[in-house]
Amino acid sequence: MIPFGDIKRQYLSIKDELDKHLLNVLGSGMYILGDQVKQFENSFANYCGKKYGVGVNSGTDALILALKLCNVKPGDEVITVSFTAIPTISAIYAIDAKPVFVDIGDNYTMDTSQIENNITDKTKVILPVHLYGNASDMDPIVEIANKYNLKIIEDCAQSHGTMYKGNKVPISGLGCFSFYPSKNLGAFGDGGMIVTDDIELYEKLILMRNYGQKQRYYQVVEGINSRLDEIQAAILNLKLKYLDKWNSRRSEIAKMYFEGLKDNKDVVLPLDAENSDQVFHLFVIRHRDREGLMNYLTSKGVQTLIHYPIPNHLQEYYLKNFDRRFNLPKTEEYSKEILSLPMFPELTDEEVAEIIRFINAYSSLK
Ligand SMILES: Cc1ncc(COP(=O)(O)O)c(C=O)c1O
Incomplete structure (x- = not known):
């Protein structure tokens, strides 16, 4: 797993x-x-x-x-x-x-x-x-x-x-x-x-x-x-003491994801791949068949999560307690397509390669 x-x-x-x-x-x-x-x-x-x-x-x-x-x-x-x-x-x-x-x-x-x-x-x-x-x-x-x-x-x-x-x-x-x-x-x-x-x-x-x-x-x-x-x-x-080293490892993992998924037409990668100063707390892709991909990865033993499935202006608590409604097209569209792939410094190169293989294999199934 x-x-x-x-x-x-x-x-x-x-x-x-x-x-x-x-x-x-x-x-x-x-x-x-x-x-x-x-x-x-x-x-x-x-x-x-x-x-x-x-x-x-x-x-x-x-x-x-x-x-x-x-x-x-x-x-x-x-x-x-x-x-x-x-x-x-x-x-x-x-x-x-x-x-x-x-x-x-x-x-x-x-x-x-x-x-x-x-x-x-x-x-x-x-x-x-x-x-x-x-x-x-x-x-x-x-x-x-x-x-x-x-x-x-x-x-x-x-x-x-x-x-x-x-x-x-x-x-x-x-x-x-x-x-x-x-x-x-x-x-x-x-x-x-x-x-x-x-x-x-x-x-x-x-x-x-x-x-x-x-x-x-x-x-x-x-x-x-x-x-x-x-x-x-x-x-x-x-x-x-280790934060910079761990953040660098996150960047290395991100590079592997970028490289391995760049030709996959179903996957939208994060912006600013090369020159980013971001620290990849999460590695979030978008996929039109997000649920299908997520289930497929689960069946292969790869855990993924969604950050976050329901935007705050559509949460039950907000809708019950506030009258004002907001029109936020990107927020709503992206919430339906985002998927966070495993991303932590101790993830091995082999594990990242395997995740990439599964994502690409899912695209070639269709
Ligand atoms: C964007 C963001 N804001 C605020 C928080 C709240 O942090 P905490 O869980 O330490 O209260 C978190 C953490 O979950 C977060 O991801």
Whole structure:
């Protein structure tokens, strides 16, 4: 069987080093907001080319806190994409704000030409998502945000190391990461981080993620409990050393897919094959007979997934709770055709070759 993902393979590849490191942390007696979290906040922010990082409990919490930090209030509007993981939008719901959905372009990120038409006096934030490891086109987003005095929050949950025009994301003021185990940089549980260059935002976030306390038992701002824990931070500190190597391996695998599938007329490959600075969190193809191909691959023991089968503006929850309807042709069409192939650094060349063989064999069956 070729699994869609296998985080145990990654654990086994660094087991000795990681076990030793974790035992040290377990023996330290410091489990919440200690040295590991501080170190990881510094080194991950530095990795992203940002000054500050605030470790939190999940990527969803990172987005919720960032929205609160941007002063988004109930009823305010956030311009984002429907073509994203549910939590991008759950974060908006969590503060009773409203998502305003725009369509996507051919690299599955925000179609920036649709932003301006959707700005109202309720709009507070533009929230692009660097989906699958692809960077959103940030220059026009920054320009529009400046013109209308809006804030930008970048959902970087799938883009650890993604570059946009030579710089790592986030490009603007606030970037929200997830360290969910299957991410390019994943913990062994939940975790997230907000990175920024803005010291005022940083100082406020440090309080907000810890009950709003300035010091123990003295509360100065609204806050929750959303702390990255020491054990997860320790794992992430160690794994960060390998992130670039793992991302390079993802690119190698992507190259094999591109090469092996380029002559297959049934398959639409991701954009920007050669010169992309994306980090291939997922390798997503499109296929008109997506269900047929998926079933065929399953019958051959190859696991695939769909990210995501139902866009957020068509989810049951949205339809029940919001009146506004959106016309998003690409989002809807692509949702029916996308298929994510196995993509993780420990996938072997032989496994990738086998997946390619099966996909091409399926095309020649017809
Ligand atoms: C695009 C995107 N945004 C947000 C999240 C939320 O992250 P978490 O699962 O850590 O809350 C995820 C992860 O699932 C994601 O893929």
